[in-house]
Amino acid sequence: MAPEENTITATRTSLRIVEALKRLDGAGTTAVANHLDIAKSTVHNHLRTLEDEGYITKEGSAYRVGLRFLELGEYKRHRMDIYETARPEVASLAEETGEMANVAVEEHGEGVYLARAEGTEAVTVDTYGGKRVNLHCTALGKAILAELPEERVDAIVDEHGLPARTENTITDRAALKSELADIRERGHACDHEERLPGLRCVAAPVTSVDGDPVAALSVSGPTSRIKGDRFHEEIPELLQSAVNVVEINLTYS
Template sequence: MPSQNNTVAATKTSFRILEELKRADGAGVTDVASELGIAKSTVHNHLQTLSEEEYIICEDGTYRVGLRFLELGEYTRNRMDIYEKARPEVNALAEETGEMVNAAVEEHGEGVYITRAEGGQAVSVDTYAGKRVKLHCTALGKTILAQLPESRVDEIIAIHGLPERTENTITDPAELKTELDEVRERGYAYDREERLPGLRCVAAPVVADDGNLVAALSVSGPTTRIKGDLFHEEIPELLRSSANVIEINMAYS
């Protein structure tokens, strides 16, 4: 994200440190300082402040992100109308398909999972509520991008790029835009092992009365099961039906 002239350097340093603690799944002062190229004394002061404010915890010299962030995240999510309206449909769709079902929104040019549910035969993948993913390599993300103005798509590409996640990831802007045209035409998007090898996904948009995108809804599963008519016809139809229910509930309840 482009830097603004009125940003506060110390605050940005605190967040860089928090992101490093998350990435490393916990770290000491020396490790954080070395990884970020920041003086140990500076890192120590930031960690002490974050600990006193109860945003991180320290266990035997290892600092970790604390549960105070869960409180903030739950507060934010529970204020979102789409979360309350989508959650029952996500659960029902997971039960019906037996697979992993997710709902996501766009924030700062990335996809953010707001709720998920696992069906009886769902495979375990690296998604969880609050996880952020690049938009170009997921069905959810391509569904979101297809609903945005081209100028906004160009802006997101400029900021986040099109990093390759697997050999199937679309990394060329022109190819991605062609794919987005197809998504708009058929009304749903595919992820053909573009973020994780062996995983396919289908996603459909949830659109408000004013025509603006609210969220994207997806079903994902292993390539050994998500194939043929299930991949190309049955799951897309289930997704569009569930998205329509959410849209109606948002408009009239």
Template sequence: MDGTNAEPKTPVKTAQTTFRIVEALKSRDGATVTELANHLDIPKSSAHNYLRTLEHEGYVVQHGQQYEVGLRFLDLGGYARSRERLYTVATPEMERLAAATGEYANLLVEEQGLGVFLAREHGENAVSLDSYTGQSVRLHTTALGKTVLAYLPRDRVDAIIERHGLPAKTDRTITDRAELFEELTEIRQRECAYDREERIKGLNCVAVPILSDGDITGALSVSGPVSRMDQERIDEEILPELRRAANIIELNQTHS
């Protein structure tokens, strides 16, 4: 997957505005015409025309004065995910992993320099989180994302950092480039990555790579509250289950 996402030579302004509107509706959890126009600094009449067109096509719905992202995007997302072979072969093992640990099992892939949650399965003790299937996150903020970065070529990692930066999500997020590269080296050496409250306070996570012919195709993790995800449990229980699941997924994506 290409992590650079170069700017097109001749961008189509109307297409850019359309997607800016959709992203704004998502980030604001809905908006009125006036709110959207002010947020994007476009004429109110233009905002109204875009919204009405999107509504007509089924991508936006209106509730009173509020416009929201429509469920037609779910159809597109479901289709895109169904075409990912990794999702198909990983799902059964993720279900077993979640059942065995009682926590969340997560599958992430890199696209356009961001991490995308391709699938999530919750065990009986899993806590409620802000994450959801399809959500994009900065790679440096999660064990999953750091695992992906650790197995990408250095120039790809540099390009991703240049594009997306290293912003903090919590006071434990790595925001220094040199420190990040030191950790990526350690991740490759031990073949696993840790997230100790680096994206969500109170949450720990451990991840392992999913490889195909030596190339990273995704990362698999287990996440849970700090109170249950101590190092002893990770070493003795979680990591063996993770590595077993990743091994089976790697074999299935290569040979099945």
């Protein structure tokens, strides 16, 4: 995101340093300075301040993101109606399919996983509560994009691009818009190994009474199991049923 007038440079630097610690899975002052191309003395001062305030920890010579961020994230998550409302349906989807079920929302043009549940046959993937992903390469993200106004979709693509995550990722704007039109027509989105090789996903959007996208629910699993009628009919029907329950509860609870 481009810097805006009146933003605070020091705050931006601290946040970039926190992101670098996450990306580097912990690092010392020199490694962070080299990664961000910032003066070592500046990085040192920011790291010490973040440590003093309890937002990062130091283990030996390496600084790491602290658990205070977990406290903030959990506070935010539990304040969201969609999280509390969708969690039981996500658990039911995982139980019924035996696969991984998820709920995600859009924030700042990215998809954010709120919760997941693992069925008895679920494969291990890299998702977790709070993980951020591009919208264009996931079924969850495409389900949400399909319900957004075209100008909002264009703004998201302008800001985040359409990076290729696998050889199947949609990287052309016109192709993405065609895909979103198909999603709107059939009511669910599919991920054909577009973010992770060997993984397929089906997702359906959760919308408000005004038709605005609130979130999306999904079921994902290996291509060896998510195929044929299960991929095109069985899982989409289960998702639509779950979405219906979530939307009713959001509206009337």
